[in-house]
Amino acid sequence: MSDRTPVSPPTPPGAHGSGTTKAGAPEVDERGRVERSARDAGDSAAGRLLDSGAGRNLGLVAVLVLLGVVGAVTAGERFLSVPNLLTVLTQASIIGVITVGVTFVIIGGGIDLSVGKVMALSSVWATTVATQSYGPLVMILCALLVGAGAGLVNGLLIAYGRIVPFIVTLAMLISAQGLAEQISGRRSQIVTDPTIAGIATTRLLGIPLLIYIFAVVVALGWVLLNRTTFGRRTFAIGGNAEAARLAGLNVRRHTAALYVLSGLCCGIAAIMIASLTTTGSSTHGTLYELDAIAAVIIGGTLLTGGRGTLIGSILGVLVFTTITNLFVLNNLATEVQNIAKGAIIVVAVLIQARARRSDP
Amino acid sequence: MSQNLPGGLGRRGFLMGTLGIGAGAALTACTSNAPAGGPPAASAPVAAPAGGNSEPGEQVTIGFSAPAADHGWIAAIANNAQAQAEQYSDVTFSPVNPTNDIAQQIAAVQTLINQGVNALVILPNDGSQLTSVGRQAMEAGIPVINLDRIFDSPLAYRTWIGGDNYGMGVSAGTYIGQRLREAGVANPVIGEIAGIDNLPLTQQRSQGFADALQTFGFAVGPRQAADFTAQGGQRVTANLLQAAPQLDAVWNHDDDQGIGVLAAIEQAGRNEFFMVGGAGSANAMRAIQEDNTVLKATVTYSPSMASSAVALARLVAQGKGMGDLAEREVPASITLASATITKDNVADYLPLGFES
Numbered sequence: 221m222s223d224r225t226p227v228s229p230p231t232p233p234g235a236h237g238s239g240t241t242k243a244g245a246p247e248v249d250e251r252g253r254v255e256r257s258a259r260d261a262g263d264s265a266a267g268r269l270l271d272s273g274a275g276r277n278l279g280l281v282a283v284l285v286l287l288g289v290v291g292a293v294t295a296g297e298r299f300l301s302v303p304n305l306l307t308v309l310t311q312a313s314i315i316g317v318i319t320v321g322v323t324f325v326i327i328g329g330g331i332d333l334s335v336g337k338v339m340a341l342s343s344v345w346a347t348t349v350a351t352q353s354y355g356p357l358v359m360i361l362c363a364l365l366v367g368a369g370a371g372l373v374n375g376l377l378i379a380y381g382r383i384v385p386f387i388v389t390l391a392m393l394i395s396a397q398g399l400a401e402q403i404s405g406r407r408s409q410i411v412t413d414p415t416i417a418g419i420a421t422t423r424l425l426g427i428p429l430l431i432y433i434f435a436v437v438v439a440l441g442w443v444l445l446n447r448t449t450f451g452r453r454t455f456a457i458g459g460n461a462e463a464a465r466l467a468g469l470n471v472r473r474h475t476a477a478l479y480v481l482s483g484l485c486c487g488i489a490a491i492m493i494a495s496l497t498t499t500g501s502s503t504h505g506t507l508y509e510l511d512a513i514a515a516v517i518i519g520g521t522l523l524t525g526g527r528g529t530l531i532g533s534i535l536g537v538l539v540f541t542t543i544t545n546l547f548v549l550n551n552l553a554t555e556v557q558n559i560a561k562g563a564i565i566v567v568a569v570l571i572q573a574r575a576r577r578s579d580p
Numbered sequence: 581m582s583q584n585l586p587g588g589l590g591r592r593g594f595l596m597g598t599l600g601i602g603a604g605a606a607l608t609a610c611t612s613n614a615p616a617g618g619p620p621a622a623s624a625p626v627a628a629p630a631g632g633n634s635e636p637g638e639q640v641t642i643g644f645s646a647p648a649a650d651h652g653w654i655a656a657i658a659n660n661a662q663a664q665a666e667q668y669s670d671v672t673f674s675p676v677n678p679t680n681d682i683a684q685q686i687a688a689v690q691t692l693i694n695q696g697v698n699a700l701v702i703l704p705n706d707g708s709q710l711t712s713v714g715r716q717a718m719e720a721g722i723p724v725i726n727l728d729r730i731f732d733s734p735l736a737y738r739t740w741i742g743g744d745n746y747g748m749g750v751s752a753g754t755y756i757g758q759r760l761r762e763a764g765v766a767n768p769v770i771g772e773i774a775g776i777d778n779l780p781l782t783q784q785r786s787q788g789f790a791d792a793l794q795t796f797g798f799a800v801g802p803r804q805a806a807d808f809t810a811q812g813g814q815r816v817t818a819n820l821l822q823a824a825p826q827l828d829a830v831w832n833h834d835d836d837q838g839i840g841v842l843a844a845i846e847q848a849g850r851n852e853f854f855m856v857g858g859a860g861s862a863n864a865m866r867a868i869q870e871d872n873t874v875l876k877a878t879v880t881y882s883p884s885m886a887s888s889a890v891a892l893a894r895l896v897a898q899g900k901g902m903g904d905l906a907e908r909e910v911p912a913s914i915t916l917a918s919a920t921i922t923k924d925n926v927a928d929y930l931p932l933g934f935e936s
Contacts, residue, residue: 350612503809548819
């Protein structure tokens, strides 16, 4: 804990220090300054337009529009019908909730490869015969606790054990899968609880409940990232952890918290998928980590941290889900889908890089 | 910061710690899958004793190697083999640790060869890649019963027993064709939700399905491959139902992914068509019996074949033939027929169903 109060903070490298920082200067000022500068980073270089949600995600919006046109042309009303669009959103909701957590982790300079299998583990843990016997509230609580718990283990090992996030979360991916298989005996555990199974069939004003959950998680995530100290610190730590530390931020505690947040999102997603598939299974969430990271990256978030938007990540998720929908509507094979997804990742990132460079 | 709030962190830490321990204790109670006072799960299917073959004979050791279960079907294979072996007082069952790693499975089978077991039952992770170790066993004088996924060379096994993927498609196609013809549907929209498309077994199933439908003058309409998981089944079906606003019938290749398929159909509120499943899980059979979903039939690919494989291994090791056949030896190849289970005969098959 000695790193929390630097006795004599030197001018933090990269913190845009203007003038001198006196030894013993109020650390609160310094911290606020680093947080502010992190938030505003890039303003001078790339211009405000590109930093606004629409600008930064220009490529993605273009891809989404293009997909919409392709859908309207090839599948017509079947694509544009309200039930179909709701299906796309429902399918996006689960990976979307996970992507919210992953976005925080990546902006904070980390990576979380364990999300898919932490979700699987939570779904299995929450749907055992024993858990289901306690009713829906305990099932939800159980999923959230298991998810947050796995995130906490990730966070503590990364922040305090000083092991690289890639290794820790890869280890978590493997062991969560193992534990999920052990608890479930490699079987699909059927959700018999009518309340949990009913989440996926419930509609409010014609819109599935899962979409509301997705929207609420995104809204809360957006506020947390853009309107709170927590969010500003996430940007600061992801941009330059050393500067943030020297400015007095508790980098370790914050890093750990980011992984707990990601785990919590997995717990929420676990209940959603248990309801949608009416099972808890160790096979859930396979390769979700890559889908989530791909969505975050094409959403314009720097893989190295410090910059990014939540809206971009969500657009990324929507792009992928729409592609799947388009391919099924046109009765095309899965293999072609994956080729198209790969191509779209490259194209979206290329368009973004180009837009950023050409803009003065 | 802690110097501004002396003791603050300590109190909070203590509170969080207590919460953590309490939550941990509560959570561990939630990992049990044992039904509280409920009836035990259906017992594994066991081959009925026939002729004089059930009489205890020479004491034999049967080695068993199969992939690690990542699907209810594989789990049932291991359970059935074990249960069958326990039926015989003259059989010592010697299973090796299941694995999904080819190299590990080869090593495991070699261990069994070195132990000098009297017969081997092998369900390979990949038939081609385990052919050489099958030949090693045969050359060492140990008869190999090749279960389901076939070796490349007949030299690698004494007897092959397995399911009929093409026949499964034929059974499903025939049931759907007949039912639609009886209903007088002229141009039916028939959907297909396959397993993993690049597996030969999926291709064979789809081929059989298409061929059988063709005899009725029907063709497959919307077709998508899931991945044998409930999640994949749900995702693909939710989208496919949007692609096809009106369906007459659907064949889903696999009952495990069928849980997700049924969930998606229910969530979409669709019931204008009927569905046929595949493999024959206990769960699907119960749904057929209760008759309150679109699932009206399933075509079997029964893991009871593992029970039969152990019975065959015992006969081969003891040098006996099959009871009702004239031949003095066990046949070299046995292909199971794919039965069509409907509400009418589901009661007979329920004991063979595997829990997903």
